[in-house]
Amino acid sequence: MGKIICNLAMSLDGFIADEKGGVDWLNDYPPAGEDYGMTAFFQSCGTAIMGSKTYEQAVSFNSWFGDMEGVVFTSRQLKPFKSIAIKFINGDPTPVVAELRKKQKDSWMVGGAVLIADFINRKLLDEIVITFIPKMLGKGMPLCPGINEIKKLELLESKQFKDGVIQLKYKL
Secondary structure (H helix, E strand, O other): OOOEEEEEEEEOOOEEEOOOOOOHHHOOOOOOOOOOOHHHHHHHEEEEEEEHHHHHHHHHOOOOOOOOEEEEEOOOOOOOOOOOOEEEEOOOOHHHHHHHHOOOOEEEEEEOHHHHHHHHHOOOOOEEEEEEEOOOOOOOEEOOOOOOOOOOOEEEEEEEOOOOOEEEEEEO
16 A cells, blocks of 8 residues: 655755745755665655646756656646656545555655645645755745644654754654
8 A cells, every 4th residue: 555655855944945935955965975765765656746836846857756657736737747647636635645545656745835734634644754954944935834733743763864964754
């Protein structure tokens, strides 16, 4: 049974992107020879889930997430990226998640913040991995605005890296 896992980087003061949605503040991470476990994580995932802004940002980098297929939640008409299998979904994510959970591989919730909060509120997210980058942005996009109740999480794993990065994995 595939899990829905949010795995992302966050500044020490709680932001996943700068005010304009950019992630340039991550450009000097990770150091050479380190990937914070992302290669193994990518191999465990068959689908990348995201909102339209995250999709547009990925496309602007002219890259994709390995051989993962894509599920993009949007109310807008967006163009497919290269020959990647992408489904554009408008509406309730519950039936889509039910289908993804039937797959062998996990699905990666890439972002954005509003979609992550929606998945948490609907109890559709199984795990969250936060890689804390030792930078403070002061302002930007918070992890998941709009959570409608306090959530207690179970710590599954913690890792510390030589460059001061801390990674925490929680079960929701």
